[in-house]
């Protein structure tokens with residue numbers, strides 16, 4: 107069917123073999139290359155942090171005090187422990203839903219009972235936990251998604267669905283716990299919000315992030331009510347299988363890999379077939395997503411049964427053109443999994459030579475054992491389950507699709523945040539790159555030397571390591587004052603991560619889109635929120651934009667300032683205008699938002715009072731990326 111590369115090359119992300127991986131206190135302990143590879147995976151997981159926080163937040167309906175500590179920035183309080191003594195005199199309730207009345211609608215498959223709520227004066231009809239696939243349990247575990255069957259009677263659609271079952275170990279590593287005890291394998295649901303009386307309105311579908319391993323739509327962060335009300339669109343959020351359940355790959359018809367992407371494609375098919383019952387236009391569908399969600403969207407554009415089921419795409423902080431090692435590990439992980447559960451013994455043959463008997467064995471394995479095996483696997487490698495290439499779902503690396511490839515999206519909006527890497531740095535080295543204080547690291551010259559040493563230690567030539575160090579330092583090291591300023595230094599290190607994981611992969615994807623004549627708009631999100639829970643040095647980091655698009659500054663005005671509310675409003679208007687027309691609005695900005703070109707990566711800066719075009723943000727970022735790509739080849 108398709109040819110899979112069978113190199114047994116050890117994954118460089120496995121260099122680090124102790125459990126404290128990612129929490130070392132000294133940058134010197136890791137080689138820079140494994141560090142970078144490890145953290146471009148890690149970066150996606152940031153969704154979990156927010157997930158965690160907002161998971162509590164969602165449970166506000168049940169435990170209101172925990173949320174307040176979150177908004178005050180007592181982030182540690184919210185990790186794992188809900189501090190019940192932490193009540194105070196704030197006299198409003200967050201995340202509250204004002205249900206006006208219930209309503210029943212008929213779809214092609216059966217009737218659903220949802221509700222109408224008031225959102226800042228707009229009535230929004232809301233349907234939660236709408237099933238789009240048969241529960242992937244028992245005989246359907248690890249299989250491609252099956253469509254949901256017709257039902258009789260009225261299905262209740264008034265409660266958020268269970269999050270998909272996900273690795274607790276991965277959550278703890280970062281270090282968070284999902285407190286929602288209701289995670290389940292039965293999780294193929296979507297949520298829909300539409301302004302009442304909608305007819306043939308444009309539809310925006312959110313694919314959540316979280317490293318393909320964690321995350322859920324049952325969190326306040328992804329509540330679509332404000333985007334629907336303020337942007338006048340139909341908003342849909344979808345869930346998909348995660349971790350081993352979504353991305354185990356046996357290279358077989360029975361376990362084809364990328365089941366999580368098949369789930370997403372099934373959701374898109376459901377939306378295409380049914381959204382008109384909710385007032386949506388099936389011929390005006392825009393996907394948007396952040397991090398792993400954004401990467402998924404990139405794959406759907408190039409390779410998906412759902413390729414033709416959406417007209418536009420918005421990719422926020424995530425490109426499917428990461429360093430290719432990210433997507434090629436199906437075989438090694440599958441072998442390890444099958445060994446752990448006793449279905450396979452490593453010999454001369456690889457698991458893909460004859461997977462069928464092994465799959466028979468996997469099918470006999472009880473859920474608990476599979477779940478435990480996943481936790482064991484993630485101890486060596488925090489993010490082992492990613493989309494795999496080449497596979498049935500994705501035959502080629504995106505870079506290998508050539509100009510005869512057909513894609514159906516004529517317009518794309520793509521972008522990143524000012525300092526994406528800062529969050530990675532903090533999560534990786536929390537004692538040096540502390541969340542609140544000034545980073546506690548050494549002077550720039552010492553750092554330059556240690557980068558060279560790290561590179562040489564990990565097998566790079568000295569000249570390569572020096573080149574890397576020079577890229578990191580970026581030539582402005584003559585300014586003594588800057589050299590000794592720990593914030594300047596921290597930003598430079600953060601840039602290293604940003605460039606390799608976000609900026610360059612975004613530029614490469616844009617070039618690919620432009621070669622296929624897809625008009626592409628680029629943004630740089632640079633609005634530092636009043637409500638930011640991160641230290642000043644972290645500026646505007648990974649995942650900071652999503653709350654603005656989902657309209658939190660408008661929903662919770664007391665926690666934000668005028669600038670935040672303005673930027674949120676502008677972003678909602680822009681995103682939804684793009685969803686309707688494929689163009690950028692003329693208003694709101696200090697100058698016209700021009701599409702980007704291969705030669706000039708023109709972007710709109712999204713920042714209060716300074717909505718201007720810029721050019722070639724970090725335009726040297728691909729030098730470093732290419733250096734690493736060469737090294738890995």
Ligand SMILES: *[C@@H]1O[C@H](CO)[C@@H](O)[C@H](O)[C@H]1NC(C)=O
Pocket residue numbers: 165286287288
């Ligand atoms: C978990 O499920 C139980 C039973 O279905 C339900 O009563 C409870 O509210 C759910 N909890 C959350 C946090 O969704």
Ligand SMILES: *[C@@H]1O[C@H](CO)[C@@H](O)[C@H](O)[C@H]1NC(C)=O
Pocket residue numbers: 306387389390
């Ligand atoms: C919905 O709008 C599209 C244009 O995007 C139009 O072609 C179509 O006929 C409309 N459908 C209905 C049911 O009004």
Ligand SMILES: *[C@@H]1O[C@H](CO)[C@@H](O)[C@H](O)[C@H]1NC(C)=O
Pocket residue numbers: 453454
């Ligand atoms: C494995 O391969 C080696 C060398 O090709 C061969 O000598 C040996 O018999 C093989 N073992 C099995 C179990 O096939």
Ligand SMILES: *[C@@H]1O[C@H](CO)[C@@H](O)[C@H](O)[C@H]1NC(C)=O
Pocket residue numbers: 508509510511
């Ligand atoms: C483009 O890719 C297709 C499919 O892989 C291949 O058949 C074709 O020869 C390629 N065209 C060029 C110009 O490389």
Ligand SMILES: *[C@@H]1O[C@H](CO)[C@@H](O)[C@H](O)[C@H]1NC(C)=O
Pocket residue numbers: 509510621622623
């Ligand atoms: C893109 O547009 C140019 C100019 O109109 C045309 O020559 C080229 O064939 C188009 N490429 C694709 C992949 O459609």
Ligand SMILES: *[C@@H]1O[C@H](CO)[C@@H](O)[C@H](O)[C@H]1NC(C)=O
Pocket residue numbers: 671672673675676694715
């Ligand atoms: C945002 O602020 C600018 C300048 O202060 C103003 O012109 C614009 O109307 C505001 N936009 C929104 C949507 O509030």
Ligand SMILES: *[C@@H]1O[C@H](CO)[C@@H](O)[C@H](O)[C@H]1NC(C)=O
Pocket residue numbers: 721722725726
């Ligand atoms: C980067 O962009 C700046 C500003 O547009 C430009 O002056 C410079 O030549 C560019 N550098 C490279 C390497 O493209």
